Amino acid sequence: MRRTAIVLLAIVLGLVFAGSVIAQEEKVLIVGLSEDYHSLDPSRAYEPGGSLIHHSVYQTLVTFPPDSVSEILPGLAESWEISGDGLVYTFALREEAAFSTGDPLTAEDVVFSFDRMKNLKDNPAFLADTIKSVEATGDLTVVMTLKQPDPSILAKLVFDAFSILNASEVRAHGGTAAEDAAETDTAEGWLMDNSAGTGPYTVESYEPTVRTVLVRNPNYWGATPYFDRIIIRNLPESATQKLALEAGDLHIAMDVTPDQVSSLKANPGIEVFSTQSDTLIFLLCNKDPETGGPVTNPLVQLAIRYAIDYEGFRFLSGEGANTPAAMVPLGFAGVLESSEGLSRDLDRARGLLAGAGYPDGFKVDLRYPDFNYIGTSFGVVAQKVQADLAEVGITVKLVPEEFQTSLAAYRAGEQGFSLWLWNPDYYDTLDYVEFLPEGVVGNRANWTDENADQEILDLRDAVKIETDPEKRNKLFREIQIYEQHHGPFVPLFQPGVHFAYSANLKGFYYNGQWRVDLTQLSF
């Protein structure tokens, strides 16, 4: 009896060791990520985590450099021409490009991919709103016609949703680009465990909430990437990611929080990359008097902008954080520099409040989603707002709300004074006209064409169709200067974003669109 127990124990221990020392011949990259995606169909892509995968598997007509979003580079299109009126884009595709099946890339694939994305009517479909038609005029020539000039269209085309898929393969698995694709397309299931792209890797398997495995595309038309296999594993806790990186079980931790940075930096085997995120954290003051109360008053809105301790917020947010000067985050073309922002001026704020008829201040509720986002606790930010505004006599009552509940009220424009964030939908400054009257966020503050000044309406309408880069940047600057003195929003800060990786990993570059290009990494 006792002997049997000992033998059993020995077997179990033996198995445990056998399991942990399996020899590893191939070159494998292991990435830890809090999985935010639930589909690997690029035409439905919307979450930042999914970009890591889509960018390794699929390619787009045009692209960005590895470390910035400031320049449009050729992708699957080696060149393009834009008509004088800015409405017709003619792309010449690369002759050598081919899909993982070995099929050559054709203009038909581009037409299929664009039409399918638009007709699936999923989250990214709005990116195609300005596209009137896409046509193949030759084997390698695609003509895209717009409804109206859209100076941000090339930046939009870099987004994963405009990935080019192998039309015949996707069709063979239930895909369709027809107008009723939202109801009739059934290719999503197949695209979870397979892929149909031109990129350096293919999807080998996807186990939701566990891991996604990519394997090198044997038919890749470009330079062969270093790793044979990439495993992206779901580690929802950033504390777990840190431990696994320190233990050597992970090569990259994608969700490092600001409080982990110093201890990771002390480790010689680990590199930390910190930069400002593209997330803009801001206050919203509703323009509708019924909802907003005192914060509806433009003088009060300006007083709040002068009462905020911007430097303090940057410090509070930790390493990598930065202060935007208006409602465009640093890093975008035409943005005002941080140094051009408003500085705290309490006397001026008090004077403005007195001018607005509130010499003794007032009481107001601050509604916010009670959650953490990339290491920023909204509760802590709200407390700082409360403390800052108390100095000019505004008594802020904090009203934390469950995230989904708060989101619904915010989107319905029912919040009078609230704290929110905005992430870019695509990497062009035009995304920030959403903070102007009748924009997505403008509407949530009930800032409409009726209650807005003609000045900002003219600027908004002009910048939407201006294609000349210099004139655009000038218009964007004017809009931001306007936003500093008028309007219902108060920019607070851009939190830092942090990644940690093995010190022996080479080729790590950050870019807001896909964050890290896994295909360029090596030991």
Next chain:
Amino acid sequence: MPLHLYLIRRILLMIPLVFGISLMAFIVANTVPADPTAANLGERAAADPEIVAAFQRKWGLDQPIHIQYLTYLKNLLHGDLGTSIRSHRPITEELARYLPATVELATAGILVSLVAGVIFGVISAVWRNRPIDFVVRILSLIGVSAPVFWLALIGQLVLYRNLGLVPGPGRLDIVLTAPPTVTGLYVIDSILAGQWHILGSALAHLILPALVLGAFSMGLIARITRSSMLEVLSLDYITTARSKGLREHLVIIRHALRNALMPVVTVIGLAYGNLLSGAVLTETIFAWGGIGLYAYNAARTLDFPAIMGVSMLIAIVFITINLIVDMLYCWLDPRIRVD
């Protein structure tokens, strides 16, 4: 009443219970003051009335609430739990994918807590008020009161990162592929497939999460075993057993323990149900792709069909465990009659 009739009656009683639970889960899920449309559509899509209308039509959210429930019931009768709004996959398929991971973890957790808890309880009762008793009582107190996420993080820090005694998060070493699915339990599937290195990895990965998950029940079982043992040890038949010269370990194991285990069985039943449903934190920290992580994601995105599916599943598991516990009583104590 014969046992099998009793069993049939209990199983029939489960049907109204399951419907009652489905109604309650449906009401609770629908009274949350949040909008699944906002939760599942992106910023821009949610601002487009056409996309919002199509979304609501697709998921039946444009129907009155009682119609939604009746539709749900109708589908339920056909064994169809609906499709996940989040992943567009059938809920039954998803539950089947995630449940085995949790069952494996909860079973390992309950085994750890049962073995350790009973041993600790017996030691504690036999050596009552001796130093070993205090040590065991403190351990069980820690088990009962320490927050599970704290135990998990400290366990990972010490045993995984600093000492390297246990492997990292997940159900298998990251480079390994899961064994061919038969039961979904990696320990069993790897044996069936003869993949011994996978079995080793699966067992090693179970150690720490099972200890953490089992800590609470371990503490509970140790305390209950102790008090129950103390009560039994003072009874006349134990004195009789001792006086007829039976060796002490036989007195304790054969005579006292069996009778002392009755209340423990109740606790195990409840604890097992709790482990299944309460694995959310453990599964998040250990990146364990089970039903806890699934429930968390479903709640976060207001994925109604998934929330309903998880609620129904956990309810059924609880009811079934209760039934099994009642059956165990009869087996353990022939004095209990099923009528």
